[in-house]
Amino acid sequence: MILTLLFISACFLAYSNGANDNFKGVATLFGSGTTNFKKAINWATVTTLSGSVAAIFLANELVKNFSGKGLVPDDLITVPIFAISIAFGAALTVFIATKIGMPISTTHSLVGALFGAGVVAVGSQFNFDKLLDKFLVPLIVSPLMAAVVSLIAYLIFRFLRKQFGVTKSTTLNIHEEQSLSVASLQMDNAASLKSSTTIKATIENEIETYEGQILGLNSQKVLDTLHYISAGIVSFARGLNDTPKIVGLLVIINAIDIKISMIIIAIVIALGGLVNAKKVGITMSKKITPMNSGQGFTANLITGLLVTTASFHGMPVSTTHVSVGSIFGIGTATKKANYKMISKILLSWLLTLPMAAIVSGLLYKLLETLT
Numbered sequence: 001m002i003l004t005l006l007f008i009s010a011c012f013l014a015y016s017n018g019a020n021d022n023f024k025g026v027a028t029l030f031g032s033g034t035t036n037f038k039k040a041i042n043w044a045t046v047t048t049l050s051g052s053v054a055a056i057f058l059a060n061e062l063v064k065n066f067s068g069k070g071l072v073p074d075d076l077i078t079v080p081i082f083a084i085s086i087a088f089g090a091a092l093t094v095f096i097a098t099k100i101g102m103p104i105s106t107t108h109s110l111v112g113a114l115f116g117a118g119v120v121a122v123g124s125q126f127n128f129d130k131l132l133d134k135f136l137v138p139l140i141v142s143p144l145m146a147a148v149v150s151l152i153a154y155l156i157f158r159f160l161r162k163q164f165g166v167t168k169s170t171t172l173n174i175h176e177e178q179s180l181s182v183a184s185l186q187m188d189n190a191a192s193l194k195s196s197t198t199i200k201a202t203i204e205n206e207i208e209t210y211e212g213q214i215l216g217l218n219s220q221k222v223l224d225t226l227h228y229i230s231a232g233i234v235s236f237a238r239g240l241n242d243t244p245k246i247v248g249l250l251v252i253i254n255a256i257d258i259k260i261s262m263i264i265i266a267i268v269i270a271l272g273g274l275v276n277a278k279k280v281g282i283t284m285s286k287k288i289t290p291m292n293s294g295q296g297f298t299a300n301l302i303t304g305l306l307v308t309t310a311s312f313h314g315m316p317v318s319t320t321h322v323s324v325g326s327i328f329g330i331g332t333a334t335k336k337a338n339y340k341m342i343s344k345i346l347l348s349w350l351l352t353l354p355m356a357a358i359v360s361g362l363l364y365k366l367l368e369t370l371t
Contacts, residue, residue, distance in 0.1 A: 002080045002371070006250065009087035014246050014265045016094035017106040018272025021242065022048055023281035024103060024323045025235030025303075028296025031285030032208075034227055041277055045270050047232040051239025052266030055247075056259050058240060058312070072118045073125055081367040082117055083249045089113035089360025093352060101279035102348040105318035108139055109356040110245055116357030117364040142306065142317040143325030150302040150329035157298055166212035166219045208292035220293070227297040233304030238319040241307055243269065287341045288324065289331030299326040321349070 023030075025047065026040040035043075076082055090109035097104040111131070118126045210219045246269075247261045256264075291299070303319070303326045310317040324345060331337025 002084070006080050006084045006087070007256075009084050009091065010246055010250050010265065011268050013087045013091035013094070013106070013249075014268035015272035015276075016091045016098060017242055017246065018048075018269035018274075019276035020094050020098040020103065020272075020280050021106060021238060021319060022235070022269070022273025023277040024284055024319060025233075025238055025300070026231045027281060027284035027323070028291060028300050028327070029227060029231050030281065032227070032291050032293045032296040034224055034293050034296065037278070037281065040231075041273060041281070043228065043231060044235045044277075045273055047235035048239040048273065049266055049270050051236035051241075052243040052262065052269060053239075054236070055240050055243045055266075056262045072122050072127070076118075076121055079121075081364060081371060082121060084367065085117040085360040085364035086110065086113040087246075087249050088363055089116060089356045089358075092359050093356040096355075097348060097352070098276060098280055101283045103280045103284055103320050103324060103345060104348050104352045105139070105320040106242055107245060107318040108321070108349065108352045111136065111139065112353035112356030113360035115353070116359070116361035119357075120361040120364050121368075138310065138315045138317045139321060142310070143321040143328075146302060146306055146322040146325030147329035147332065149306070150299050150326040151333045153302055154295060154298045154330055154333045157294065161210070161219075161294070164212065164219075166210050210294065223293050223297060227293050227300065230297050230300035230304055234300050234307065234319070234323065237304050237307035239266065239269070241310065241317070241319060283341070283345075284323070284327070287338060288327050288345075289334065289337045291327070291330060291334075295330045295334065299323070299330050302326045302329075 022044050023041060026035075026044040029035050029043070030037055030040045072082075090106065090113040093109045093112070094104060094106050115126070115131060210223060212219045243262060243265055246265050247258065250256050250261045250265075303323045306322050307317060307319050324342075328337055328342055
């Protein structure tokens with residue numbers, strides 16, 4: 001029964017993770033008008049799943065980190081109710097955020113849940129120094145680093161674009177609207193209707209494209225290709241970075257083989273993204289800053305490089321924090337950042353850790369009492 005509950009909790013966390021995180025890698029593809037939502041989420045699913053599978057061979061260090069090893073005494077790590085509390089506390093936090101469209105960090109939620117269940121279980125024996133050094137510092141530094149690096153990268157790319165003679169142009173997405181108006185009213189209450197067609201082109205529907213050539217190739221086609229690749233890199237990196245964190249909760253009690261665990265979690269993450277990603281996707285794509293394909297490419301490139309580098313070094317950075325930081329860096333450079341939305345996102349980040357800690361701590365106490 002306990003092992004079944006652990007498996008369900010881990011799958012709940014994987015589903016919530018996919019729903020909140022999967023679209024983040026392709027948010028700039030959709031936000032810049034490079035592609036539509038359906039194509040973007042399909043590309044995210046394929047590349048995230050690839051990263052999850054690659055994690056079997058490349059990310060064993062993260063599995064160790066998120067088992068709680070070094071934060072709490074070794075004998076607590078193998079207690080199933082400890083892992084259940086962590087998984088459920090983090091999962092519920094991420095799921096609620098997904099429902100209200102807030103892009104929060106599964107990594108951050110896991111850290112909060114580790115803290116909550118760990119402190120309730122062992123009190124002062126909890127390793128606060130390692131929590132700060134191994135987990136909190138990378139989570140705090142990564143979005144700031146991403147914002148600064150993406151801002152600098154954008155300025156460099158803009159300079160190079162001008163050197164190549166590539167110019168920007170604005171295309172309005174024109175659409176038709178049908179309207180009906182009452183032309184006359186007869187004695188028998190029958191109304192004759194007149195149909196008219198209105199052509200509309202609004203600022204919200206404008207799409208910036210690039211004109212010119214780079215090394216003899218159409219600049220916009222080159223950019224769109226690179227943008228798709230960069231979005232794939234981000235999604236791949238997310239699968240590589242996040243899957244081991246969830247698997248770490250299953251393998252600590254040797255209930256399931258690590259490779260089988262990776263495959264199951266990878267599939268559930270993909271499912272969560274396909275079913276429940278739209279609200280967070282809209283926030284990431286449309287509400288932080290307007291962007292064109294070049295700006296989106298820059299944000300994705302920086303996010304992918306930072307998250308992939310962190311994965312290989314066993315650093316549990318948040319793809320969410322890095323991605324939002326990169327997009328915000330672009331918005332700062334273009335002076336179009338939505339500071340009100342950024343403030344809401346930052347508030348949700350501040351609430352993530354305490355909420356996950358409270359839920360996991362209370363659940364651990366409840367399960368300890370019942371067992």
